[in-house]
Amino acid sequence: MSVAMIWGIIVTIGCYVVGRVTGRDHRMSGSIPYDLFMGAILNPRIGNVDLKMWNEIRIPWKLLFFVSLSAAVKDHEINMARELQAGLTPQVWPLFGGMIEMNAIKTSAPLLFMLLAHLLYVNACMKGEECIPTTWDIFYEKWGFMLIFWNFAGVPFSYCYSTLYLLNRSLANEPIQHSKFYTTFLFVTLLLAYYVWDTANSQKNRFRMQQRGTFVERKTFPQLPWGTLKKPTYVQTKHGNKLLTGGHWRFVRKPHYTADLLMALSWGLITGFDSLIPYFYVVFFTTVLVHRVGRDEIHCQSKYGADFDEYCRQVPYMFIPFIF
Ligand SMILES: NC(=O)C1=CN([C@@H]2O[C@H](COP(=O)(O)OP(=O)(O)OC[C@H]3O[C@@H](n4cnc5c(N)ncnc54)[C@H](OP(=O)(O)O)[C@@H]3O)[C@@H](O)[C@H]2O)C=CC1
Numbered sequence: 001m002s003v004a005m006i007w008g009i010i011v012t013i014g015c016y017v018v019g020r021v022t023g024r025d026h027r028m029s030g031s032i033p034y035d036l037f038m039g040a041i042l043n044p045r046i047g048n049v050d051l052k053m054w055n056e057i058r059i060p061w062k063l064l065f066f067v068s069l070s071a072a073v074k075d076h077e078i079n080m081a082r083e084l085q086a087g088l089t090p091q092v093w094p095l096f097g098g099m100i101e102m103n104a105i106k107t108s109a110p111l112l113f114m115l116l117a118h119l120l121y122v123n124a125c126m127k128g129e130e131c132i133p134t135t136w137d138i139f140y141e142k143w144g145f146m147l148i149f150w151n152f153a154g155v156p157f158s159y160c161y162s163t164l165y166l167l168n169r170s171l172a173n174e175p176i177q178h179s180k181f182y183t184t185f186l187f188v189t190l191l192l193a194y195y196v197w198d199t200a201n202s203q204k205n206r207f208r209m210q211q212r213g214t215f216v217e218r219k220t221f222p223q224l225p226w227g228t229l230k231k232p233t234y235v236q237t238k239h240g241n242k243l244l245t246g247g248h249w250r251f252v253r254k255p256h257y258t259a260d261l262l263m264a265l266s267w268g269l270i271t272g273f274d275s276l277i278p279y280f281y282v283v284f285f286t287t288v289l290v291h292r293v294g295r296d297e298i299h300c301q302s303k304y305g306a307d308f309d310e311y312c313r314q315v316p317y318m319f320i321p322f323i324f
């Protein structure tokens with residue numbers, strides 16, 4: 001974490017200086033602390049590599065997944081060692097009709113849950129990479145301390161609190177265990193929320209790509225049903241852009257946020273209720289998304305005017321149909 005933090009600070013300063021010296025800086029405020037925070041260059045590149053996209057996608061989510069993978073392996077080792085100490089013979093699973101045998105996985109269900117949650121997230125970022133260039137952070141935010149530091153250090157080393165908490169409880173010989181019903185309920189919630197989150201993002205981004213004529217079908221795994229809308233409905237704006245009102249977007253204006261928040265909540269719930277620390281992510285993330293919603297409403301209102309009002313009339317709810 002220290003390396004990631006120091007690296008985040010060095011890259012921020014380096015990028016700011018390069019932007020100023022080469023004249024590639026833009027939308028500068030003139031206040032050095034503010035410009036360091038927001039950045040100087042929009043899309044810094046080395047060759048073909050867009051550094052901001054590499055930093056937002058390739059680094060944080062992979063690190064987060066590897067933190068969870070390491071914790072799951074460590075938990076397995078601890079539990080195996082405890083069984084051996086207690087004089088128990090390690091359980092073995094015969095695979096392929098007994099042709100291969102492997103030691104049973106001893107990682108606790110909550111840690112396997114976190115591993116699955118982080119695997120789903122990192123896999124989505126990799127398999128849906130073509131959808132990302134048109135998102136707000138890539139086309140609008142400059143590459144400054146906010147994005148650089150958060151992606152190098154914040155995401156991997158603060159979004160993993162649930163995982164670390166579960167491992168620490170296991171190390172202290174007080175592992176978190178839930179009833180089969182509670183655990184199954186959370187696994188099902190995670191998978192359903194993931195489905196909505198993934199397909200809502202891809203419905204909107206692919207719809208936009210289809211409008212621009214840049215849509216290319218990919219075979220990355222998993223391609224989920226309803227990820228691409230066949231006959232999408234939309235509001236045509238005078239600006240030229242179309243606002244999607246089909247698929248998940250017919251029910252609420254931010255279906256991907258609702259689903260993402262539900263996943264974030266499940267990361268906390270799987271740790272139980274003894275500590276608030278694993279709930280950091282869902283609290284922080286709610287704040288981020290509420291801020292984004294406000295910013296986005298202002299952005300769309302000024303960009304689309306009366307057409308945005310018509311869109312809000314057709315899709316009146318923000319997060320939960322008929323409630324909010
Ligand atoms: N885990 C994390 O740390 C984070 C995760 N995320 C996730 O990333 C995903 C993307 O989020 P984000 O980029 O913030 O936001 P959006 O994907 O909602 O992007 C907002 C933009 O999309 C366009 N848009 C909005 N509604 C429509 C519509 N109905 N039809 C067509 N275009 C529309 C508008 O842009 P335009 O001007 O082009 O019309 C709007 O400004 C979400 O799932 C979010 O949860 C986001 C931030 C952090």
Ligand SMILES: C=C(/C=C/[C@@H](C)[C@H]1CC[C@H]2C3=CC=C4C[C@@H](O)CC[C@]4(C)[C@H]3CC[C@]12C)C(C)C
Binds near residue numbers: 124126147155
């Ligand atoms: C703001 C930050 C990071 C944001 C990213 C994690 C998300 C930004 C755009 C998201 C995605 C867009 C479209 C997708 C298509 C779907 O089929 C799969 C999911 C996804 C790739 C989705 C994944 C998350 C994003 C990349 C930083 C500052 C924390």
